[in-house]
Amino acid sequence: GKHFFSYRYDYRDEWLRFTQTLSATGSQPEMGQQIVRALADLVESPAGALWVRDAAGRAYVQAAFWNMPEDAAEEPVESALSSFLRDSGWVVNLEEYRSSPLRYGDLELPEWLRHTPHAWLVVPLAVGSDLIGFAILATARTRIDVNWEVNDLLKTAARQAASFLGQMRAAEA
16 A cells, blocks of 8 residues: 555655754754654644653653653653553554554553643654653644654654664763
8 A cells, every 4th residue: 555655745855854953953952852843843743842761771751842841750661651662663643542542552651641731642762672762742733644654754763863862872971
């Protein structure tokens, strides 16, 4: 079915814009916000936040946010959400989860995420099999059908973003 599908994106343009957005900054806080903006721009999301593993490696904490409130929540590395993102690599569509939770197996969303205003997509940021963080994107400005094409684009972009972030964190350590 993918071969006869009319693509929504001009991948060359999207990739060039995404890469330029990621490489436009130097510090980790700025990089975090750029990652959120770059991912959000792919799906017309007006806001988002980035969670990364803390220095102790025990939990994911908010490291950056863009047009979304700051959140002090911590997500344990071995929680249901963290494990699901790490093991599946799936983008979690929270609208779909609310209407068809069985599609996500045994995943139970943490309380803080269920109460995050306008949360729409949870995008894992992984390098290899290592989940270094995740982004939460707010509901898009216009109705977007989150199909295989959108999921593939987000997963691919998130892997590149995770690589940028991982290299930056290693250089700062």
